[in-house]
Amino acid sequence: MIKIGIIGGSGLDNPEILKDSIEKEVTTSYGEPSSKLIIGKINNIDVVILSRHGNKHQYPPSKVNYRANIQALKQENCTHILATTAVGSLKEEIDRGHLVILDQFIDFTRHRDITFHDHFPNEPKHTPMATPFNENLRNLLINSCTSLNYKFHEKGTVITIEGPRFSTKAESKMFKSWGADVINMSIAPEATLANELNIPYAAIAMSTDYDCLFEDKESVTWEQILEVFEQNVNKVKNLLIDVIPKIK
Numbered sequence: 001m002i003k004i005g006i007i008g009g010s011g012l013d014n015p016e017i018l019k020d021s022i023e024k025e026v027t028t029s030y031g032e033p034s035s036k037l038i039i040g041k042i043n044n045i046d047v048v049i050l051s052r053h054g055n056k057h058q059y060p061p062s063k064v065n066y067r068a069n070i071q072a073l074k075q076e077n078c079t080h081i082l083a084t085t086a087v088g089s090l091k092e093e094i095d096r097g098h099l100v101i102l103d104q105f106i107d108f109t110r111h112r113d114i115t116f117h118d119h120f121p122n123e124p125k126h127t128p129m130a131t132p133f134n135e136n137l138r139n140l141l142i143n144s145c146t147s148l149n150y151k152f153h154e155k156g157t158v159i160t161i162e163g164p165r166f167s168t169k170a171e172s173k174m175f176k177s178w179g180a181d182v183i184n185m186s187i188a189p190e191a192t193l194a195n196e197l198n199i200p201y202a203a204i205a206m207s208t209d210y211d212c213l214f215e216d217k218e219s220v221t222w223e224q225i226l227e228v229f230e231q232n233v234n235k236v237k238n239l240l241i242d243v244i245p246k247i248k
Contacts, residue, residue, distance in 0.1 A: 003046040004244050005078030005199075007069050007190065008236065012049055012084065017237050018042060028071040037072065043245040048076045052186060057226055066189035074197050080137065080247060083190055083203040084236050086229045087158060087182035088167070088211035090175055095207065097232050099239070100156035100182055101141050102203040104128050106175075107160055107188040124178045126157060129191045134200035137247065141204055144242040150235060156181040156205065160188035172213035183211055204239070206232055 006012060018040025025036050038049040050069055053059045073081055087100065094100060106124045145152040159180040161167065167175060167183055175183060187203055194201035208228040 001046070002080070002247060003048065003076070003078045004042075004247060005073035005076065005081040006047060006049045006084070006240060007052060007073070007081065008049065008084040012051060012233065012237065012240075017241060018047060018049070026072050026075055028065075028068045028075065030065055030068040030071060037076065039076070042241055045244050045247070047244065048073055048078055064186070066186050067193045070190050070193040070197065070199070074199060078199065080134065081190075081194055081199055081201045082137070082141075082240065082243070083187065083201065084240075085184055085186050085203065085205050086208045086225050087184040087205040088209060088225075089182055089207045090159075090172055090211050090213060091181050092210075094153060094181065095151070096209050096228060097151070097235070098207045099145055099150055099152040099235070100158075100205045100207065101138060101145075101152065101154055102129060102156045102158050102182075102187060102205055103138070105158045105160055105188050105191060106178055106180055107192075126179065127188075127191075129187075129201060129203060134202060137200060137202035140243050140246050141202060141239070144239055144246075148238060148242060150239070153181070158182050158184050158187050158203075158205065161185050167211060167213075169212050172211045176213065182207065204236075206236060208232075 018038060021038050021040030023036055024039055036054070040047055050072060052064050052069060070081065104126050106126055142154055157180050159175045159178070161183065182205055184205065191201060191203070206229070208225045
């Protein structure tokens, strides 16, 4: 029996896209309640939607337990997980509102502040999104983007960080030199735990803006991210509605 777990921003927990939806809150082995789950159906497929940041983004990124999110969907017996996230682009060809289908990450998770004063590893490690990463899921996302006429990029390397969501100019240049396409702070822990739990997992990102590498300012704010995300959330919803009935 197929049951699709979706992890996304607060715009995705609106039950209007689900039939016969109910709300549920679960506690994981990590000790904290997960964000509230919305359980229902899309085209008779069982779906569980988990919002990373709660209703109206009430939880800032620093307060989100990303591993607990995957654990919550595991406890709900989800057979596949589709993660959606907002990212900043490190590539000029990835414009605001474009979608990126992520296939690997550079996990840079040690804590840092917004200044560029400490050293970086000489050889960053590129890691696949997850061992059970399902090529079929990835192809379904690509095909749906094509049929919906969305601007998208088939391959994307995301660099995941702690600290401010978006990077400083100096860091952006370093990350781009490592081969990163976009920057985000939520994918790596989710992909790692999906791997450990052996759950097929795929991730699609929406570019909310160029990163500060292409801006006069030092970094992009959380408020700016939310503004663009809210403008484009229907694009992500339509993609999920198109993809989910095709998963087998």
